[in-house]
Amino acid sequence: MEHYTMNLTLKVWKQKNMKSKGQFETYQVKNISSEMSFLEMFDVLNEQLIAEGKEPIAFDHDCREGICGMCSMYINGRAHGPWHQTTTCQLHMREYKDGDTIVVEPWRANAFPVIKDLVVDRQAFDRIIQAGGYVSVNTGNAVDANAIPIEKHKADEAFAAAACIGCGACVAACPNASAMLFVSAKASHLALLPQGDPERKIRAINMVAQMDKEGFGSCTNIGACEAECPKGISVENIARLNREYIGAVFSGGSDNA
Amino acid sequence: MPLNSKIPQGELAAKWTTYKSTCKLVNPANKRQLEVIIIGTGLAGASAAASLGELGYKVKTFCFQDSPRRAHSIAAQGGINAAKNYQNDGDSVYRLFYDTIKGGDYRAREGNVHRLAEVSANIIDQCVAQGVPFAREYGGLLSNRSFGGTQVQRTFYAAGQTGQQLLIGAYQALERQVALGNVTQYSRHEMLEIVMIDGKARGVIVRNLVTGELERHFGHAVLLCSGGYGNVFYLSTNAMGSNVTAAWKAHKKGAFFGNPCFTQIHPTCIPVSGDHQSKLTLMSESLRNDGRIWVPKKQGDNRKANDIPEEERDYYLERRYPAFGNLVPRDVASRAAKERCDAGYGVGASKQAVYLDYASAIDRYGKIEAGKQGNHNPDAALVRELGKAVVKEKYGNLFEMYEKITGENPYEVPMRIYPAVHYTMGGLWVDYELMTTVPGLYALGEANFSDHGANRLGASALMQGLADGYFVIPYTLGNYLADDIRTKSIPTSHPAFEEAEKAVRERIEKLMNIKGSESVESFHKRLGKIMWDKCGMARNAQGLKEAIDEIRALRKEFWSNVRIPGNVEEFNPELDKANRVADFMELGELMCMDALNRNESCGGHFREEYQTEDGEALRQDDQFMYVAAWEYKGDSSFELHKEELNYDVVHPTQRSYK
Numbered sequence: 001m002e003h004y005t006m007n008l009t010l011k012v013w014k015q016k017n018m019k020s021k022g023q024f025e026t027y028q029v030k031n032i033s034s035e036m037s038f039l040e041m042f043d044v045l046n047e048q049l050i051a052e053g054k055e056p057i058a059f060d061h062d063c064r065e066g067i068c069g070m071c072s073m074y075i076n077g078r079a080h081g082p083w084h085q086t087t088t089c090q091l092h093m094r095e096y097k098d099g100d101t102i103v104v105e106p107w108r109a110n111a112f113p114v115i116k117d118l119v120v121d122r123q124a125f126d127r128i129i130q131a132g133g134y135v136s137v138n139t140g141n142a143v144d145a146n147a148i149p150i151e152k153h154k155a156d157e158a159f160a161a162a163a164c165i166g167c168g169a170c171v172a173a174c175p176n177a178s179a180m181l182f183v184s185a186k187a188s189h190l191a192l193l194p195q196g197d198p199e200r201k202i203r204a205i206n207m208v209a210q211m212d213k214e215g216f217g218s219c220t221n222i223g224a225c226e227a228e229c230p231k232g233i234s235v236e237n238i239a240r241l242n243r244e245y246i247g248a249v250f251s252g253g254s255d256n257a
Numbered sequence: 258m259p260l261n262s263k264i265p266q267g268e269l270a271a272k273w274t275t276y277k278s279t280c281k282l283v284n285p286a287n288k289r290q291l292e293v294i295i296i297g298t299g300l301a302g303a304s305a306a307a308s309l310g311e312l313g314y315k316v317k318t319f320c321f322q323d324s325p326r327r328a329h330s331i332a333a334q335g336g337i338n339a340a341k342n343y344q345n346d347g348d349s350v351y352r353l354f355y356d357t358i359k360g361g362d363y364r365a366r367e368g369n370v371h372r373l374a375e376v377s378a379n380i381i382d383q384c385v386a387q388g389v390p391f392a393r394e395y396g397g398l399l400s401n402r403s404f405g406g407t408q409v410q411r412t413f414y415a416a417g418q419t420g421q422q423l424l425i426g427a428y429q430a431l432e433r434q435v436a437l438g439n440v441t442q443y444s445r446h447e448m449l450e451i452v453m454i455d456g457k458a459r460g461v462i463v464r465n466l467v468t469g470e471l472e473r474h475f476g477h478a479v480l481l482c483s484g485g486y487g488n489v490f491y492l493s494t495n496a497m498g499s500n501v502t503a504a505w506k507a508h509k510k511g512a513f514f515g516n517p518c519f520t521q522i523h524p525t526c527i528p529v530s531g532d533h534q535s536k537l538t539l540m541s542e543s544l545r546n547d548g549r550i551w552v553p554k555k556q557g558d559n560r561k562a563n564d565i566p567e568e569e570r571d572y573y574l575e576r577r578y579p580a581f582g583n584l585v586p587r588d589v590a591s592r593a594a595k596e597r598c599d600a601g602y603g604v605g606a607s608k609q610a611v612y613l614d615y616a617s618a619i620d621r622y623g624k625i626e627a628g629k630q631g632n633h634n635p636d637a638a639l640v641r642e643l644g645k646a647v648v649k650e651k652y653g654n655l656f657e658m659y660e661k662i663t664g665e666n667p668y669e670v671p672m673r674i675y676p677a678v679h680y681t682m683g684g685l686w687v688d689y690e691l692m693t694t695v696p697g698l699y700a701l702g703e704a705n706f707s708d709h710g711a712n713r714l715g716a717s718a719l720m721q722g723l724a725d726g727y728f729v730i731p732y733t734l735g736n737y738l739a740d741d742i743r744t745k746s747i748p749t750s751h752p753a754f755e756e757a758e759k760a761v762r763e764r765i766e767k768l769m770n771i772k773g774s775e776s777v778e779s780f781h782k783r784l785g786k787i788m789w790d791k792c793g794m795a796r797n798a799q800g801l802k803e804a805i806d807e808i809r810a811l812r813k814e815f816w817s818n819v820r821i822p823g824n825v826e827e828f829n830p831e832l833d834k835a836n837r838v839a840d841f842m843e844l845g846e847l848m849c850m851d852a853l854n855r856n857e858s859c860g861g862h863f864r865e866e867y868q869t870e871d872g873e874a875l876r877q878d879d880q881f882m883y884v885a886a887w888e889y890k891g892d893s894s895f896e897l898h899k900e901e902l903n904y905d906v907v908h909p910t911q912r913s914y915k
Binding site: 003004016018033035036037039042044047049050051053054055056058062063064065066067068069070083085086090091092094115116119121122123124125126129130131133134135136137138139140141142143145146148150155156158159162165166175184187190193195196209239242 | 297304308309311322323324325327329331332341342381382383384385386387388390391392393394396397398399416417418421422425428429430432433436442444450466467494496497498528530531533534535538539551657658661662664725728731776778779820822823827828830832859
């Protein structure tokens with residue numbers, strides 16, 4: 001692969017804090033290597049800003065290998081940028097060419113208030129998990145790990161749902177800012193396994209209630225969430241949660257009959 | 258002060274059982290009055306918080322990330338070891354114990370490691386009960402794979418995302434306790450000081466990273482689960498935020514630092530591509546199950562990998578270590594790669610890389626699959642297609658990650674890999690109960706100096722983090738707090754809190770007032786370069802002495818010329834980073850001192866002066882069979898204490914994987 005360098009124009013959302021009003025600022029960066037990651041390009045910009053005595057751009061990031069779910073940029077109108085099933089930290093600059101303009105915004109959703117610049121508060125997701133995204137088993141209560149065989153395809157399906165990294169791209173991509181993909185991925189992961197079965201109904205009811213309380217929008221089956229999900233979480237999970245939820249509501253959430 | 262490791266008396270296999278049956282207990286009513294502070298929410302912290310919350314303690318957790326689920330345990334790829342012997346291949350608690358002691362090059366405690374092996378099986382049970390979706394076979398039972406340094410298949414995994422799945426399991430257990438009101442969690446908070454009252458750890462000062470406010474929190478005990486310090490090298494496989502600050506603050510308050518120079522350099526990482534590099538990405542050790550590592554037999558061979566014929570390739574691990582081949586432990590594999598590259602056989606643009614090749618695995622799997630279909634004479638294209646599908650199922654996400662980063666397709670051309678800093682075996686010295694030398698202050702997981710000796714085996718970090726949190730601390734903490742049930746919560750208006758907060762405030766002001774001209778990042782890079790060049794994969798006395806002088810000079814420069822933009826009372830990542838880099842500099846100096854003191858080679862610590870004729874690590878058991886525990890004595894001043902290691906069961910020999 002040929003390596004090259006490029007000069008870019010960046011239009012980045014700047015917002016001092018949760019209460020203030022934000023606006024776009026324009027920056028120029030030069031000699032960006034095609035081998036850099038998108039965030040390394042931001043590192044270059046921030047070093048440049050610090051050298052000029054200006055304030056760097058705040059953005060969330062941590063593992064930089066696509067698994068922690070911390071990075072969260074909305075790049076040229078797409079959550080995590082243009083690459084399919086890729087987090088911002090794994091997007092590399094060979095996607096861009098000399099002279100390109102790139103617009104970078106934070107996740108936009110009422111339930112994800114902006115803390116500063118591109119950094120948003122996603123604690124709503126923690127509270128949704130607290131509402132029921134777990135198996136109620138205390139340490140020390142477990143039976144032998146092989147005591148309950150689980151069909152391979154079910155285990156694989158549960159794993160595919162559990163691969164969610166909780167980044168919030170689904171919410172950012174959805175015109176309604178719905179969190180259904182996130183919630184349904186967790187509900188599915190646990191409902192597909194025998195260990196999660198006893199609580200599946202109450203879990204569905206409580207997690208959905210918390211989601212609504214946090215101010216996420218409704219799901220209208222647009223599918224942008226799956227398209228932009230860096231881990232390829234399927235909208236089939238949403239269909240499953242809807243079934244779980246309806247079944248749970250009609251049975252009063254009290255049993256699994 | 259003599260170090261008391263508090264290893265229980267009696268037969269090795271009975272020590273933990275004896276401890277559990279005789280340790281002191283706290284009754285449920287008293288647990289409700291006892292407060293525990295936990296710093297860090299990775300595998301060790303989240304599992305400890307969940308388990309202690311379940312027991313009824315009042316727990317507070319703190320993490321610098323925006324959610325406990327982001328802790329860097331999440332990035333662990335390959336798997337978690339457990340002595341289940343589900344494969345009937347000769348595994349046992351003793352084997353796991355033995356492999357870990359040997360893998361650690363005889364620098365770990367027998368008692369601790371045996372306990373780790375004993376509880377390993379419970380961890381798998383617990384995780385499955387939580388809904389962790391481990392890989393399974395068609396019969397519905399759990400699948401295992403091999404890892405380095407062992408000859409059995411004892412590694413449980415969830416594709417290449419085992420750490421993620423285990424952490425999500427622990428995180429969910431933690432969130433359940435939050436919902437039940439037993440745990441209060443604080444995200445985007447960083448611990449900046451330990452509060453000591455009457456010689457005991459009684460609380461912390463934390464900074465709210467969103468508002469910049471300093472907060473005081475009381476605890477009857479404080480648990481540091483804050484991970485390792487690999488980022489002292491700037492480039493490592495750690496997350497960008499991983500840091501030593503919590504452990505270093507504890508060290509300065511009297512907690513000894515154990516074996517700081519023991520660093521794990523992981524053999525299979527994506528090589529550095531340029532000066533812009535901000536971190537390195539690991540390619541799971543599980544890839545060495547099927548991948549073959551090689552370099553050209555000819556120095557400076559510039560042909561493309563696929564143009565180099567089989568007979569002109571040097572599969573140097575298979576050549577040097579026929580018994581373990583590509584699955585030698587990490588320290589051995591890393592040094593062997595460095596040796597080939599230093600000798601001029603490296604590949605890629607930088608020549609600082611070796612090949613990890615899947616061609617023969619694809620061919621082997623393809624033929625097996627064709628055979629299953631009854632096709633015993635398949636053409637090459639079909640074999641490749643079928644073989645690629647098998648490799649994709651096993652390692653697909655890793656291959657994708659490699660392609661995203663390098664732009665090369667590893668199904669078609671061999672991956673280029675090179676060793677990178679990955680894990681730190683060193684850490685806060687703890688006794689058998691995981692307590693540091695400060696009463697009431699504990700260290701769990703990678704933050705302690707731990708059970709891995711001088712080299713950790715693959716898939717053992719997850720095991721240790723969860724062992725400490727789920728199965729060890731619930732017992733050992735009770736043994737301490739049983740004597741503390743009459744201690745009422747101390748108000749944070751206590752002078753000790755005032756004083757600690759004042760010290761933190763002054764340091765932050767000092768940093769902000771430097772108003773120099775060089776960025777924090779730039780200092781961090783310079784520190785990393787010194788550490789990698791002189792305290793990295795190979796070390797020698799002269800280089801280490803130079804490194805100590807260079808770090809001291811760099812520190813001075815940092816404190817007079819660092820530039821931190823923004824203000825204190827706001828979200829300010831540059832200030833957070835400055836706090837961390839300042840601590841890394843002090844730690845770096847201690848690491849070099851420890852490496853200089855240890856006149857031997859063992860595990861990941863390779864002193865060039867001490868090697869066998871064929872370049873293997875040469876231990877000096879008569880002089881260095883001890884844990885080096887360093888006491889902070891003021892600026893750049895550390896006193897060495899030795900904890901002698903006694904091997905009652907295993908007989909230390911020169912490690913051989915030939």
